[in-house]
Amino acid sequence: MKKQLISALIISSVTFSQASFAGQEEQDTTRTHNEELIGLSSGIVLGAVVAGPVGAIIGAFTGTMIGKSVGDESELKQNTAQLAMQQQEIDNLAAEKQLLATNQQQTKQQLLALQQAQSTRLAELTLGLNVQFKTGSSEIQPHFQAQLDEVAYLLNQSPALRLDLTGYADRRGDSTYNQALSEQRAAEVRSYLVDRGVEVSRLDTSAFGASSPLNQEQSFENDFFDRRVTLRLVTEETAVAATH
Known part of the structure; x- marks a missing residue:
C-alpha cells in the first residue's frame, strides 16, 4: 500500500514538473494546461488508491481528459454568450436601420403632400x-x-x-x-x-x-x-x- 502511494506521488510530481515547464514555453495555453493538470492530478490519486501504479497511470489519462472536457465546456459557454451578445447588437442595428428607412419614407411623403x-x-x-x-x-x-x-x-x-x-x-x-x-x-x-x-x-x-x-x-x-x-x-x- 505504501508503494502504491509512493508511486502515485512520484508520478504526480513528475507530471506537475512537466506541466510547469510546458506552461513557461506556451503562456497562451495556460488555462487549458491548468485544467488538464487538475484532471490529471485528480486522476492519479484516484487511480492509485483504487488500482495501484497501473491504476494511477490510467487514472491520470482519464483525469486529463475530464479536465480538458470541463475546460472546453466552459469556453463553449463563453463563446455562446459572446455570440448571443453580437447577434443582439446586429438585431438592434437592423431595427434602427428599418426605423430610419421608415422615417425617411414618411418625411418624403409629407414633403410631397406639402408640395x-x-x-x-x-x-x-x-x-x-x-x-x-x-x-x-x-x-x-x-x-x-x-x-x-x-x-x-x-x-x-x-x-x-x-x-x-x-x-x-x-x-x-x-x-x-x-x-x-x-x-x-x-x-x-x-x-x-x-x-x-x-x-x-x-x-x-x-x-x-x-x-x-x-x-x-x-x-x-x-x-x-x-x-x-x-x-x-x-x-x-x-x-x-x-x-x-
Missing part, C-alpha cells in the same frame, strides 16, 4: 386673380387688399416664386390716358406688395391700356372687368425660360 398642397394653392390663386378698379382710379379697394395680403404671404414663404403684374384700362377715354392709367394701376399693386415685404426684384410689371379687352362688346359690366391688374405667379425657372 402638392402648395401647387394647388398656387393654381387657385393664379386662376382669375385680378384686382379691379373704379373708373379713372388706381386705388386698391379693401376687398382686393385682403387678396393681395395672401399673395404677399405666399411670396414671402416661397422664395422661388415671382409675380407678373399686368395693368389694363377700359375703352373709355383716349389711348394715351388709358395707357398711363394701366401703368399706374400696376405700379400701385406692386407698391402694395413691396410694403408687405415682397422684394421688388421679384415683381415684374407691364401695361397695355385698353388694347386687350376681355370681351369684344363694350358695356358697363364689361368695362368694369377691363379695369384691372392681373397677377400671375411663376417660378424662377419659368421666368428665366420666358426671357430666352
Whole structure:
C-alpha cells in the first residue's frame, strides 16, 4: 500500500514538473494546461488508491481528459454568450436601420403632400386673380387688399416664386390716358406688395391700356372687368425660360 502511494506521488510530481515547464514555453495555453493538470492530478490519486501504479497511470489519462472536457465546456459557454451578445447588437442595428428607412419614407411623403398642397394653392390663386378698379382710379379697394395680403404671404414663404403684374384700362377715354392709367394701376399693386415685404426684384410689371379687352362688346359690366391688374405667379425657372 505504501508503494502504491509512493508511486502515485512520484508520478504526480513528475507530471506537475512537466506541466510547469510546458506552461513557461506556451503562456497562451495556460488555462487549458491548468485544467488538464487538475484532471490529471485528480486522476492519479484516484487511480492509485483504487488500482495501484497501473491504476494511477490510467487514472491520470482519464483525469486529463475530464479536465480538458470541463475546460472546453466552459469556453463553449463563453463563446455562446459572446455570440448571443453580437447577434443582439446586429438585431438592434437592423431595427434602427428599418426605423430610419421608415422615417425617411414618411418625411418624403409629407414633403410631397406639402408640395402638392402648395401647387394647388398656387393654381387657385393664379386662376382669375385680378384686382379691379373704379373708373379713372388706381386705388386698391379693401376687398382686393385682403387678396393681395395672401399673395404677399405666399411670396414671402416661397422664395422661388415671382409675380407678373399686368395693368389694363377700359375703352373709355383716349389711348394715351388709358395707357398711363394701366401703368399706374400696376405700379400701385406692386407698391402694395413691396410694403408687405415682397422684394421688388421679384415683381415684374407691364401695361397695355385698353388694347386687350376681355370681351369684344363694350358695356358697363364689361368695362368694369377691363379695369384691372392681373397677377400671375411663376417660378424662377419659368421666368428665366420666358426671357430666352
